[in-house]
Amino acid sequence: MNTRTHTPLFHISKRGQLPWYRAWLIRGIALAVALLLCALVTTVFTGVNPLGVFAAIIRGSFGTARKFWVLLQEMSILLCVALAVTPAFMMRFWNVGGEGQILMGGLATAACMIVFGDKVPNGLLILTMVVASIAAGAIWGAIPAVFKAKWNTNETLFTLMMNYVATQLVAYYCNVWDKKGSGIVGIINPNTHSGWMPGWNSPGGQKYLLNIVVVALLTVGVYIYLRYSKHGYELTVVGESERTARYVGIKVERVVIRTMLLSGGLCGLAGLLLVGSTSHTVSTTIAGGRGFTAVMVSWLAKFNPVMMVLTTFLIVFLQRGAGELSSSFAQINDSFSDILTGIILFFIIGSEFFITYKINFRKAEKEA
Amino acid sequence: MEKVAAVKMRDITKSFGSVKANDGVWLDIYKGEILALLGENGSGKTTLMNMLAGIYFPDEGKILVDDREVVIRSPKDAFDLGIGMIHQHFKLVDVLSAAENIILGLEGKLDLKAAKEKIRAICDAYGFEVDPDQKIYDMSVSQKQTVEIVKVLYRGADILILDEPTAVLTPQETDKLFAVLRNMRDDGKAIVIITHKMHEVEELSDRVAVLRHGQFVGDMLTKDTDAQEMTNMMVGHPVVLNIERPEPKDPKPRIRVEGLTVRSVDGILKLDDVSFTANSGEILGVAGISGSGQKELLEAIAGLQPVEKGSISYLEEDGTPEELIGKDPLSIAAMGVSLSFVPEDRLGMGLVGNMDLADNMMLRSFRRRKGFFTDRKSPHDLAERVVSDLEVVTPGIATPVRRLSGGNVQKVLVGREIAAAPTVLLTAYAVRGLDINSSYTIYDLINKQKAAGVAVIYVGEDLDVLLELSDRILVLCGGKVSGIVDGRRTSKREVGLMMTKLGGGRG
Secondary structure, rough: OOOOOOOOEEEEEEEOOHHHHHHHHHHHHHHHHHHHHHHHHHHHHOOOOHHHHHHHHHHHHOOOOHHHHHHHHHHHHHOOOOOOOOHHOOOOOOOOOHHHHOOOOHHHHHHEEEEOOOOOHHHHHHHHHHHHOOOHHHHHHHHHHHHHHHHHOOOHHHHHHHHHHHHHHHHHHHHHHHHHOOOOOOOOOOOOOOOOOOOOOOOOOOOHHHHHHHHHHHHHHHHHHHHHHHHHHHHHHHHHHHHHHHHHHHHHHHHHHHHHHHHHHHHHHHHHHHHHHHOOOOOOOOOOOOHHHHHHHHOOOOOOOHHHHHHHHHHHHHHHHHHHHHHHHHOOHHHHHHHHHHHHHHHHHHHHHHHHHEEOOOOOOOOO | OOOOEEEEEEEEEEEEOOOOEEEEEEEEEEEOOOEEEEEOOOHHHHHHEEEEEEEEOEEEEEEEEEEEEOOOOHHHHHHHOEEEOOOOOOOOOOOOOOHHHHHHHOOOOOOOHHHHHHHHHHHHHHOOOOOOOOOOOHHHHHHHHHHHHHHHHHHOOEEEEEEEOOOOHHHHHHHHHHHHHHHHHHHEEEEEEOOOHHHHHHOOOOOOEEEEEOOOEEEEHHHOOOOOHHHHHHHHHOOOOOOOOOOOOOOOEEEEEEEEEEEOOOOEEEEEEEEEEEEEEEEEEEOOOOOOOOHHHHHHOOOOOOOOOEEEEOOOOOOOEOOHHHHHHHHHOOOOOOOEEOOOOOOHHHHOHHHHOHHHHHHHHOOOOOOEEEEOOHHHHHHHHHHOOOOOOOOOOEEEHHHHHHHHHHHHHHHHHHHHOOEEEEEOOOOOOOOHHHHHHHHHHHHHHHOOOOOOEEEEEOOOHHHHOOEEEEEEOOOOEEEEEEEOOOHHHHHHHHHHHOOOOOO
């Protein structure tokens, strides 16, 4: 028999819709607690003054004009990939192959620069690069989509495996193109700058503005595509319920393939920006894990392209801060920076729980 | 006879977000009595019972079992107090046998042999028929339900709560269940049954308690009341409980099905040589035990189900037939055939739960505007019209439909399908889980479509309603047509027997 008569200490219940300012208040509190914990951990384990640590993190992104423009440039590439994977994720197509799709876009760009460099007018070359990189990424994204649509293969495994194929392809061509035998492609067309995209000088003198403008326009474009176009509506319905989609006559296979062409194509565009506009070379590491980081950026923003600007900022800001930390303090290395980044992300993601649910503590006994 | 309260609920309040599901409810449940808990959809019946069963924890109020205040924090606490609930959706492990499911989760030594003995003893005492060694996947819905009840009794429950137990049963199975429940009552157990079917309340229960908008409205002895009074209490104002059945006006063949044979993906025969004609301005009821091919029949007509052989033709106004087989919903619409379909699975097929009302209205019409972008305005207007015409209870057009109660979800779906001005309307279990008021709204809407000359095919499970509403009734049994009868002349008994193939027809 049950003899316990006391009520539980707390129970969890679902909240109604919170007004936006309360939701942001909760997120703000979460960030504050995360920073406090970071400070505590830093003092206890390294003895460094936590205020110095925070200052260094901020310096990483805002210390100099150059650092600020690097922040924006890094944000633009990551945001581009996040925007690329979002339509696929909204369709519940788990595209974790962004990495490979970026690499293929980059590879196609480099191939155009090497093969056609100095042989065709620069304008035509850049146009070819744009078309080739987007097509390469799109094809790389569409292959798993076709298999999914026709034979219902698992897209997570498939897109993941395609990453390794892309990496090996890039490695192979690096060896083909490298004249010295080191397997590293140096700066392509270093003297003529053939196929280098017009960087557009930012106020700091860096050639980052083109990437930033392209991705800003892309953000608006993807937002409109998802919100107001028939395609966006169709892919949302397919993601929510395939049976509903069939019931209203949406051709699910066609939507899956079309959306992955778009998703892969935008990843290819990120590859173009990386190779044609930023680094002017290609290697197996140009994507730098952005295909995976972008998944987190997209989820954190709940697939809202405008919110993605914020989440991209958060991630890149933390990355840049971590880099600054390990170079500023002898006692702090890369791993410790990762711990701090981890704490902050944990609290920010965890705060969503408190936005959805409420914890009711036991009230003091009324009678008794 | 002196009545002893098994459970007393006092001032129970429970909120979900801003919605008060229960608001200061007082309820007594007596031993040796069957209590019917009544209320419209969303009136908080299931929530209230879930708090007894340990699934939710009340925000306020207290619960007394045998006059002692208790705290029920989990289903295990509920079991320890002798409270067991049989949910609408069964919670059984398919690959295990009945006996294994029954003892699953119990502490102590695993003694299957002793367990089987005890199960047999319970079955003999109350008149259940359960084979302890039968696997769940081999069982019919009614057998699974029996296992759930035995499971609860095995754990020593004296207070049984059944949430809409008859929704999935045939009339014969329902009779059996009621006999068992009466035996348990006579044994002194307290039984609570949640149901929407008035004739069941009258037939089975000793006392009724009514909830409205989360509040307790009153209770009375069943023999002192009638369906009309109970419905009025539930709704809060007098309602007319009559299903009209006007004579069909100028019926013409609209859909002709010939020799339709359908196999499931696993190769199981779902429809076997089915032939019939549905006429305009007429309601063709389809009766049958669930899973007799109703779903496949409607989906085949709607262009969603691959067909092995046979023909489905749509007959134009002038009688020209057009074949529908081999076409998907889009090409059927492109032919100019306006076919509306209210599927059984409302949120999994008919609507998108996470989308709001306006976006759900768009499902049918988003292609209509030319160009790349969708038209947002007309679906929004349609949503507003449906909300006001059908009295949908919703915080707004921008609310995701999954947040609405069952009846309101159905109104949204039916409203959208009717807005397309169909010539053929297919409905599957259109009032399943709906309260009496919403059900009558739906019957009314269907009758209006009939009057407008639409050919209605109405798949239903409540025979009383089918008999009152349909002009003709097609009875399916195991994928075959066991007969088509005149809705005005047949009886419940006849249709019930045809459903199990004992009766006549050409089954």
